[in-house]
Amino acid sequence: MAHPTSQHHSNTSLARRAWNIRRTALRMGAVQGQGYIGQALGVADVLAVSYFHALTHRPDDPEWEGRDRFFLSIGHYAIALYSAMIEAGILPDDELETYGMDDSRMPMSGMAAYTPGMEITGGSLGHGLGIAVGSALGLKRKNNPAFIYNLMSDGELGEGSTWEAVMSAVSHKLDNLICIVDFNDQQADGKTTNALATGRGTEAAKWAAFGWHAQEIDGNDMDAVVAAFDIARALQDPRPRVIICNTKMCKGVPFLEERDITHFIRVEADEWDKAIAILDKDMPQ
Known part of the structure; x- marks a missing residue:
């Protein structure tokens, strides 16, 4: 049986992981000609640090009781998480071509019943x-030392249920909870900062102010992401922890970064390969 992995890679290695996640997400989006690719490109650095630096897990045993749990609150980011799990060896690369298709283990919105x-x-x-x-x-009640990592969006900061959970986490002194907010300033109705x-x-x-340890x-700064994750995990403090990650939509593909950014980026049929080619010219060594 594989040993638990809590991998502490160099930041150069993590940059390569993030590059792979971006490239895989683009390949996946090309299958259907659509997908929340702007978010996937933006959050790739955070996912690389999560799966290859922070999380303790066994790729060949995704239900191992001792694992850290990674929750994707934002189900439409599934294309990003599948890419990270393919990179981590949890999902096979050869299923990538089934993305979004009937009976696929990779539906467009993440569903626990479908996907290891x-x-x-x-x-x-x-x-x-x-x-x-x-x-x-x-x-906590089972005396299991694992952490829960919860990735959520900035748009979810406008949901009342989020703040009920924020208060509950403090009340129960959940120092095993690390919340990650992807703040890309986009939600379905426009800019998050206008909402x-x-x-x-x-x-x-x-x-x-609610009682969390907040950073x-x-x-998209790998050094900053690694440092923040390390601080959150090592903190000797009964508070839950949050890391607000200001990210850039479409990070790594300049012609998409410069487009009028909306919640759902339209990518033309001929642009998927163009985006991959641009990434390929900038592959970390």
């Missing part, structure tokens, strides 16, 4: 952190 390693069915949005609170409390979130540079203070970082 997919811990929860994400969306409707605003539910993931509540599930994470219950799971973290359950681990209910107060904006970049201010979210950490809000979470801290806010550039989610």
Whole structure:
């Protein structure tokens, strides 16, 4: 049986992992000609650190009781998480071509019943952190030292259920809960900062006021992401932890980065291969 993996790779190695995740997500999107690729490209650095630096897991035994759990509250980010799990060896690369098809283990929105390693069915949005609170409390009661990592979106900061979970986590002293907020300033109705979130540079203070240990970082700066994850895990403190990751939609593909960014990026049929070719010219060594 494989040993648990909590891999501490160099940041150069993690950059290559993130590059692979971006490239795999583009290959997957090309299958259907669509997908939430802007979010996948933006959050790839965070996923690389999660799966190849922070998480303790066994790729060949995704239900191992001692594993850290990674919850994808934002189910439409499934294309990003599948790419990370393919890179981690949890899912086989040869299933990539089935993405979004009938009977595929990789549906367009993440569903736990379909996919090994997919811990929860994400969306409707605003539910993931509540599930994470219950799971973290359950681990505590079983004396299981594993962590719960919950990846959620900035749009979910406008959901009342999120803040109920925020308060519950503090009440139960869930120091085994690490929440990751992907703050890319986009949600279905437009910019998150034009809705209910107060904006970049201010979210950490809000979470801290609720009683969390809060960090806010550039989610596309590998050094910053690694440092924040290390601090969150090592903290000797009864508070739950949150890392607000300010990310850039479509990171790594300049012609998409420069497009008028919306929640769902339209990529033309001939642009998938163009995007992959651009990534290939900038492959980390």
